[in-house]
Amino acid sequence: MYNYSDFDEAFVRARVAQFRGQVERRLDGSLSEEEFRPLRLMNGLYLQLHAYMLRVAIPYGTLRSDQMRQLAMIADRWDKGYGHFTTRQNIQFNWPKLTDVPDILGALADVQMHAIQTSGNCIRNVTADHFAGAAADEVADPRPVAELIRQWSTDHAEFQFLPRKFKIAITGAAADRAVIRAHDIGLQIVREGDQIGYRVLVGGGLGRTPLIGQVIRAFLPKADLLPYLEAIVATYNLLGRRDNKYKARIKITVFENGIEAFRAATEAEFARIRPEFTGVDQDILAGIEAQFAPPAFRNTDPAPFAAALAVDPLLRAWAERSLAPHKRDNHAIVTVSLKAHGATPGDATSDQMRVLADLADRYGYGELRISHEQNVILPHVAKADLPNVHAELLRAGLATANVGLLSDIIACPGMDYCALATARSIPVAQGLATHFKAIGLEDEIGKLKIKISGCINACGHHHVGHIGILGLDRAGVENYQITLGGDGSEQAAIGERAGPGFAYDEVIPAIERLLRAYLALRQSRGESFIDAYRRLGPAPFKAALYPQEARDAA
Amino acid sequence: MSVIVRDDGFHPEDWDGPITDLAPDTDPAALPALADGTGLIRIAFPAFSDGRGFTLARRLRAAGFAGRLRAAGHVLADQYAMARRSGFDEVEIPADLAARQPADQWQARADWGRHDYRARLKG
Numbered sequence: 001m002y003n004y005s006d007f008d009e010a011f012v013r014a015r016v017a018q019f020r021g022q023v024e025r026r027l028d029g030s031l032s033e034e035e036f037r038p039l040r041l042m043n044g045l046y047l048q049l050h051a052y053m054l055r056v057a058i059p060y061g062t063l064r065s066d067q068m069r070q071l072a073m074i075a076d077r078w079d080k081g082y083g084h085f086t087t088r089q090n091i092q093f094n095w096p097k098l099t100d101v102p103d104i105l106g107a108l109a110d111v112q113m114h115a116i117q118t119s120g121n122c123i124r125n126v127t128a129d130h131f132a133g134a135a136a137d138e139v140a141d142p143r144p145v146a147e148l149i150r151q152w153s154t155d156h157a158e159f160q161f162l163p164r165k166f167k168i169a170i171t172g173a174a175a176d177r178a179v180i181r182a183h184d185i186g187l188q189i190v191r192e193g194d195q196i197g198y199r200v201l202v203g204g205g206l207g208r209t210p211l212i213g214q215v216i217r218a219f220l221p222k223a224d225l226l227p228y229l230e231a232i233v234a235t236y237n238l239l240g241r242r243d244n245k246y247k248a249r250i251k252i253t254v255f256e257n258g259i260e261a262f263r264a265a266t267e268a269e270f271a272r273i274r275p276e277f278t279g280v281d282q283d284i285l286a287g288i289e290a291q292f293a294p295p296a297f298r299n300t301d302p303a304p305f306a307a308a309l310a311v312d313p314l315l316r317a318w319a320e321r322s323l324a325p326h327k328r329d330n331h332a333i334v335t336v337s338l339k340a341h342g343a344t345p346g347d348a349t350s351d352q353m354r355v356l357a358d359l360a361d362r363y364g365y366g367e368l369r370i371s372h373e374q375n376v377i378l379p380h381v382a383k384a385d386l387p388n389v390h391a392e393l394l395r396a397g398l399a400t401a402n403v404g405l406l407s408d409i410i411a412c413p414g415m416d417y418c419a420l421a422t423a424r425s426i427p428v429a430q431g432l433a434t435h436f437k438a439i440g441l442e443d444e445i446g447k448l449k450i451k452i453s454g455c456i457n458a459c460g461h462h463h464v465g466h467i468g469i470l471g472l473d474r475a476g477v478e479n480y481q482i483t484l485g486g487d488g489s490e491q492a493a494i495g496e497r498a499g500p501g502f503a504y505d506e507v508i509p510a511i512e513r514l515l516r517a518y519l520a521l522r523q524s525r526g527e528s529f530i531d532a533y534r535r536l537g538p539a540p541f542k543a544a545l546y547p548q549e550a551r552d553a554a
Numbered sequence: 555m556s557v558i559v560r561d562d563g564f565h566p567e568d569w570d571g572p573i574t575d576l577a578p579d580t581d582p583a584a585l586p587a588l589a590d591g592t593g594l595i596r597i598a599f600p601a602f603s604d605g606r607g608f609t610l611a612r613r614l615r616a617a618g619f620a621g622r623l624r625a626a627g628h629v630l631a632d633q634y635a636m637a638r639r640s641g642f643d644e645v646e647i648p649a650d651l652a653a654r655q656p657a658d659q660w661q662a663r664a665d666w667g668r669h670d671y672r673a674r675l676k677g
Contacts, residue, residue: 007669007674022632038603121605151675157639158612161604238610242604276676280675
């Protein structure tokens with residue numbers, strides 16, 4: 001895993017000192033609140049509904065065990081003993097005091113972490129496939145290049161005051177676990193003959209105008225990446241709209257100008273910028289790649305795991321949901337659900353963080369990952385160790401066997417924390433999870449992605465949920481719109497609004513009608529909700545959601 | 555009266571030649587024609603949150619402009635390093651901003667050449 005160079009170390013320390021100075025200058029009046037705002041935002045500090053919120057980057061979702069322990073320490077010392085993992089591989093602390101924040105940033109720097117550019121109209125924390133470096137299906141580990149992009153974009157002089165925020169995601173596999181098609185720039189590492197390069201998408205995004213990213217370059221040679229990214233962002237910086245923040249994202253720039261015109265402008269800029277890059281970045285990338293060399297995998301016999309599976313139904317149920325194929329046959333990728341039924345999706349207490357760090361040290365080569373689906377991953381676990389890992393997770397209350405199921409819900413913080421929210425999200429997620437567990441249908445329903453946003457900004461990715469729930473405010477009353485058929489994977493699709501919204505207490509019954517209809521309509525247990533929806537179209541599902549209208553029409 | 559900020563602190567206006575003023579929405583296609591000049595090009599920053607001037611400056615330099623390049627308007631001391639790295643020689647700020655953000659706050663970023671990832675990666 002990546003270790004800071006002397007350059008990185010000096011940079012983050014200087015940055016902490018700058019922010020300490022900015023806080024002092026805000027307090028003495030040198031900086032107005034309006035001027036301080038973007039400066040605190042580009043250091044991860046928001047002003048929320050009840051307090052400041054500090055958003056800490058977990059670059060490309062990768063954490064070492066000592067870093068996880070430090071997050072637990074920060075939660076205990078400066079917050080309320082918990083943190084919230086977000087859909088962009090960050091962790092949010094909801095209750096820091098402004099004057100403590102420079103010290104928190106210092107504590108992060110002690111373990112090579114930071115909160116730089118986790119907010120603001122700049123290039124945000126680069127996200128990556130949470131199975132990177134472990135997945136059986138990847139062409140190459142995307143984390144080294146994500147680190148290269150992190151370095152390039154950090155404090156980039158030209159791109160700190162873009163028209164709007166800018167998000168880049170990268171995957172090294174055809175299976176898209178990083179939602180690259182819903183990012184300002186999506187990158188997929190691809191191989192053409194013996195050459196490694198990138199498929200580059202631009203202009204995806206959710207929010208109030210959801211759009212799927214379009215291919216701007218089908219194959220970009222590896223060495224051209226930074227100048228090409230720079231050309232895209234420079235083109236956007238000049239061309240992007242600044243008259244209306246709701247039309248300022250690059251997806252609108254691409255949509256209004258057309259992909260051909262945007263591509264032409266980008267390619268012309270690329271031709272100008274490319275000669276400025278001498279190739280040193282590729283030497284630096286090679287050094288980064290060496291640091292991401294896989295750990296020395298232990299060569300243990302997986303037979304004890306198979307034997308335990310045969311006799312332990314709890315282990316079997318957990319393994320069926322929580323494990324993904326590892327590139328080594330005798331290892332597995334373990335997803336630890338942070339979605340216990342009734343809990344807040346993505347929240348982890350400091351005790352849970354320490355348990356996970358200890359497990360990573362004992363069984364996982366000290367490595368952890370955070371997924372955009374708000375779970376924690378142990379990317380490399382020898383199969384022989386899985387029974388022990390499961391037993392320890394059970395003791396810690398972290399063995400919920402619901403990964404990929406109905407209750408593995410993405411939900412934004414919503415009205416419980418967020419200043420922008422128009423409705424609650426967390427209680428809807430909690431209510432759905434506990435209800436379907438109580439009626440015993442969760443396992444029967446099988447694979448399903450429900451995603452909930454508490455406002456039009458769509459932090460909960462509702463547009464790409466198989467079932468999306470969007471909470472709005474209708475004359476002071478919460479109202480929830482349901483979208484169907486969205487997909488955040490390589491088969492990306494924007495969900496279609498099913499019809500009129502539902503009151504808060506009508507949401508769970510509506511989802512139950514919808515899913516009972518699915519159970520009645522599916523061809524077999526193997527046909528998931530999204531597959532059935534694709535085969536049948538929206539009509540039978542809308543009829544289940546709106547039985548009165550269906551009767552009236554009949 | 556405006557104040558001119560350079561690495562060594564505040565200065566009064568000391569340019570008496572012609573000035574070419576560019577708005578942030580200048581068509582970048584017009585930049586190559588300006589790059590041959592040797593005078594002073596002044597790019598306006600009507601709001602500190604409008605970062606177009608940084609890209610315009612970088613592109614002017616890339617097109618070969620070797621004259622004096624100035625960022626003028628609502629630029630913060632915290633943006634001084636960004637301005638210098640993008641190719642500006644100096645920043646022109648109004649007197650009230652200079653009073654609120656005195657020279658030491660700008661000179662704190664006179665080390666703008668340090669900790670510059672982009673410069674390191676470009677080579």
